Amino acid sequence: MTQLGELRDAYPKFVEAGVKLYAVSYDDPEALSAFAAANDIPYPLLSDSDSAVIRQFGILNTEVEPHEAPFYGIPFPGTYVLDADGTVIDKHFPRHLANRESAEIILESALGKTVVNDSEPTASASDGEIQITARLHGGGGTIKSGILRRVIVRFELPNDLHIYGDKVADGMVSTKITVSGPEGLVIKAPLYPETQPLRLKNLDKEFEVWSGAVEISIPVWANSYLVDVLDEHRARTVPIVVQVRYQACNANTCLLPRTEVLTLDVPIEPLDVPNLEGLGFSAQRVTPMDSQEHLARLLKRFT
């Protein structure tokens, strides 16, 4: 539900980029019609009410037992990204039930490149000619319970300089990114781009390095504890601290190792939840559609 709203907010970017968007569920057309009207959904919501396509694709959620009304028939949530020929060029199927990919990341899968958004929280440092920028990418730079975002650390290195991957010479420093945040920020392992081999003649050894523009991405998401600060402390932003440790060298000499600490001030947004009795949790925004009658029809399928 939250993801559908994020896709709506990012929809103009999909249109601009020439990427079509479709969303499929086991809901009936009547429920989808009410949801689309109440939430201004501009893209097709498709009704697979007997879960035929979900089964055909092999993505029926097998953790839900057939007797578990009204949930049986849902898919493992995920996204396929198609090229112009209809070939799957990427897909996103997170394991955790609460995780969804950010709309921007889905769009970028289709485009094969990162789309910079000026509204995203950023922090930067420079060390001589080296520029380092951290930003919170996805959801327009906000954080919401469950939705995967990326902390992206970008190095811009002058032509002759490189920084090191894991393999470094004795006494040298490899590049290390450490992200920390408040309770409830779940931080995953960094995703590093491929390194290039570099042979240093005077040491007769080969190292793995990056040069030019280097982007390291760290997936993060918020669980219920983090989003609760909206209610408990009336906080509207949380700090995410990015520590960057690196050493830059050219073919002959190295600069001293450096540590930069960049702090991102990240806005938190509530989760969108259905308008159903008993679901009024903290830090949530109730969807402007009364779900009761639609839920009754879903339940009727099981009788």
Add this chain to the structure above:
Amino acid sequence: MTRRGYEDEYGIFAPLPTTAGVRKLAPKGFSTGPAIGAHLPDFELIDQHNMRLRLHTDRGNEKAAVVFFRSAVW
């Protein structure tokens, strides 16, 4: 504390117990359907305007994202 419901091992609170199928993590190596590099099978479904929509016909020659979500109702 306004938080209610049942907490899972990842700190997500929700109304149903964590033993309910909808609250379980997808099993390791779960099926994610058509593979990267494969042609996505075509399908025809009804949209929110009660119109039939055939995916690859509607898409024409454009790239696309096809999102499978759980429900717009709950």
